[in-house]
Amino acid sequence: MKRVAQFVAAALTVGMMGMHAGAQAQEYPGSKPVSAVVPFSAGGPTDKVARELVMIMSKHLGTTMVIENLGGAGGTIGAKKVAQAKNDGYTILIHHIGMSTAPALYRNLGFDPLKDFETIGEIADVPMVMVGNKNLPPASFKELLPYIKANASKLSLANAGIGSASHLCGLLFLSAIQTDLTTVPYKGTAPALTDILGGQVNLMCDQTTNIAGQLKAGALKPYAAMQSRRVEAFKDIPTAAEQGLPGVEVKIWHAMYAPKGTPKPVVDKLSAALQKAVTDPTFRAKMAELGAEAVPAQRATPESLKTFLAGEIGKWSPVIKKAGVYAD
Structure with missing residues (x-):
């Protein structure tokens, strides 16, 4: 009987936690602003993409999105802060190709791009x-x-x-x-x-x-x-x-992430707003002015970004290791 009671209590606890997470996701984002961490200084290339994005994405998400510039160490300081942030959807990361090169460049990175984040979707190619x-x-x-x-x-x-x-x-x-x-x-x-x-x-x-x-x-x-x-x-x-120099191709892609454990319904809401933003004519026009290209909606998804990120890490690691370059 004691074991049965413990089992029932545990099941009720899990159920209540699920109901709480579901309620949070249903209310998200409400009127609370979302902080978008850009791990580079204001005015830089990634910052320009991020600022154009949040102006459009805010409307589709239904709340204000605020850029927080936190530069240093090749974008790893800002990325680490988001990895350690509360996973409620109110702190997200907008990063570029550096998410795929950091594992090879930093021997003591302090986070794993594939394990410590929930992918939301790609944004633009530059x-x-x-x-x-x-x-x-x-x-x-x-x-x-x-x-x-x-x-x-x-x-x-x-x-x-x-x-x-x-x-x-x-x-x-x-x-x-x-x-x-x-x-x-x-x-x-x-x-x-x-x-x-x-x-x-x-x-x-x-x-x-x-x-x-x-x-x-x-x-x-x-x-x-x-x-x-x-x-x-x-x-x-x-x-x-x-x-006369074929094969030298470098595409700087930008993408959005949330801390690991952010509830799936919250990630889905962020991704849905991102998909609407990247297909918004105003955003696409702004990217074109900068010589960039907003991604199609199918790339602005968690699944697409997760697969792409893994592939990019695999692509850049041998290049960086061969060059023998480390940032730490």
């Missing part, structure tokens, strides 16, 4: 473009490659810090051309961009969301789109493949 200071002599990518070979000891390649999108793109580029340049890591994209505009460094591979204004103004010399097809917003920029 192309990378190899750009140079406008006074750099080569007029095209075809001219740039032999120029680099002849002047490797004199040239510098900037990036926004170890593990950043620009660093990863640079790694693949240097590996493809089998030439070493002086790499100059900065504490963020803004100072790197300032120095390339000022001529202190020669080259950088960066996201269109960050350099769209400078490209349109002619302040940077665009050499190649680092993807298989031309960038929709900058169709006059040939791809690297078109100009």
Whole structure:
């Protein structure tokens, strides 16, 4: 009888917990704001995507979404904070490709991208473009490659810090051309961009969301789109493949996550709002202005992102390990 009573008590407890979680999910989000942590500084490429997204997604979710910038350590500080946050759906993470490269870059990461988060969905893809200071002599990518070979000891390649999108793109580029340049890591994209505009460094591979204004103004010399097809917003920029360097493709994708254990109905509500946002004409137009592309609704789902993230971790780990680069 005692065992039966214990079993009944346990079953009732589990049932009550399920009812409580269900009630919470039904009420979610109510009028309480949702904090979207961007693990990079304000004004950067990921921040730009996130701010455009939350303005649209807030309407579909039915509550205010507030951006919280928490930069540092290649996005791992902000990601770790969300991994440890209360799993009630009011703290989420908007991160980029760094979620898939961090396991190889950081030997003591402090979280597991696949085990410590609930995936919500992808947001947008951002192309990378190899750009140079406008006074750099080569007029095209075809001219740039032999120029680099002849002047490797004199040239510098900037990036926004170890593990950043620009660093990863640079790694693949240097590996493809089998030439070493002086790499100059900065504490963020803004100072790197300032120095390339000022001529202190020669080259950088960066996201269109960050350099769209400078490209349109002619302040940077665009050499190649680092993807298989031309960038929709900058169709006059040939791809690297078109100009003799096939296989160098870097797509910077952005996605949304919640802490592990966030109730499925809450995740589903967030994902549903995200799917409406990425198909919203206003958001798609804003992404196009930045040279980015909002994902289709079927990629803005938990299942799609989980599969994609696992594949990206598998893709980047050997590349980073071969380069012998660590961020810690």
